[in-house]
Amino acid sequence: MSKTYKIAVIPGDGTGPEVVSEGIKVLDAAARRFGFGTDLHYFDFGGSRYLKTGETLPDSAIDGFKKCDSIFLGAIGHPEVKPGILEAGILLKIRFSLDQYINLRPVKLYPNVETPLKDKGPEHIDFVVIRENTGGIYTGLGGATRVGTQDEIATQLMVYDRRTVDRCLKYAFELKKRRNAANHRYAEKPITLIHKRNVLTHCGDLWFRAFEEMGSGEYPELRRDYNHVDAANMWFVKNPEWFDVAVTENLFGDIITDLGAMIQGGLGVAAGGNINPDGVSMFEPMGGSAPKYAGQNVINPMAAIGAVMMMLDSLGESGASQAIEAAMIAVMQKMMSQNAGKMGMGTAEVGDKVATLVATI
Ligand code: IPM
Ligand code: MN
Numbered sequence: 001m002s003k004t005y006k007i008a009v010i011p012g013d014g015t016g017p018e019v020v021s022e023g024i025k026v027l028d029a030a031a032r033r034f035g036f037g038t039d040l041h042y043f044d045f046g047g048s049r050y051l052k053t054g055e056t057l058p059d060s061a062i063d064g065f066k067k068c069d070s071i072f073l074g075a076i077g078h079p080e081v082k083p084g085i086l087e088a089g090i091l092l093k094i095r096f097s098l099d100q101y102i103n104l105r106p107v108k109l110y111p112n113v114e115t116p117l118k119d120k121g122p123e124h125i126d127f128v129v130i131r132e133n134t135g136g137i138y139t140g141l142g143g144a145t146r147v148g149t150q151d152e153i154a155t156q157l158m159v160y161d162r163r164t165v166d167r168c169l170k171y172a173f174e175l176k177k178r179r180n181a182a183n184h185r186y187a188e189k190p191i192t193l194i195h196k197r198n199v200l201t202h203c204g205d206l207w208f209r210a211f212e213e214m215g216s217g218e219y220p221e222l223r224r225d226y227n228h229v230d231a232a233n234m235w236f237v238k239n240p241e242w243f244d245v246a247v248t249e250n251l252f253g254d255i256i257t258d259l260g261a262m263i264q265g266g267l268g269v270a271a272g273g274n275i276n277p278d279g280v281s282m283f284e285p286m287g288g289s290a291p292k293y294a295g296q297n298v299i300n301p302m303a304a305i306g307a308v309m310m311m312l313d314s315l316g317e318s319g320a321s322q323a324i325e326a327a328m329i330a331v332m333q334k335m336m337s338q339n340a341g342k343m344g345m346g347t348a349e350v351g352d353k354v355a356t357l358v359a360t361i
Pocket of ligand 2: 254255258
């Protein structure tokens, strides 16, 4: 009997709903072609709902998500809502409540996609960043006092415990092992820990020792490397071909993955997964809600389609996931650019073309 996946869909704000519909179009095509079912449940969380009702994300929604197989998120962000409210109230709340402790961000340059890096092509840019996704500065510990005076003090603490570090590293080492087995080009490269242990001598030391102990103890066959985060930024630009699996803490991961998104062709193509390996994960295009492009059929839905591809892979539908990737590659070959308004085709046309190819692949 074929499986039916229960999927929570949060289209969100701005261009979120447009790119999500194209992702769903491709998901439906894959479901028909590969013989699985989908049971979609839509939720209207986002800035517009918050402005109307004052509610970001009720606890009952989290209970609902826990009963799903996966979550597909468009974009959250509204120009009239003060920064911090929707981020903490929706996105971070989902990550924390569902313990999505891995943020998986592939940085893969596809053929015919333009990178700002001179003389670099798809053979140079093909790695993944694993960003720890629930700890560090995002824990929210800290506070402020004497606010508004000349003596104001503010703290926001980088907090890590060994268990949080170890479970993230475990995921990274296991992924590295799978990638090495799948492709000899990956096997030639190390797994790289990125931190700032020359200054963050407590947190950095915890990560470094945990990395060394797990690596030498459980994965002696995997070559390990370490980069300070500032240097990693430099190498992402100068020698991206050095990387295969890079693992890092939360805030550093947030920062370097925006750089990663740019070198793989921009926010039109970059997708990511907030993953709980034993629970419910959430997949999203990395771009924001881009309100100025909303409703114009000009935004690139490829990142959202890439999120669907990642979701199906995590659900075990690897055939469907590979078919989507092949279809994306074929359609990107025909696009003039991956940037909004410059694609040479409209948002819906991109989705139609990918869906048609998935149906016939
Ligand atoms: C991301 C975003 C979020 C983060 C924001 C919106 C809270 O930048 O997913 O990278 O910082 O994690
Ligand atoms: Mn970010």
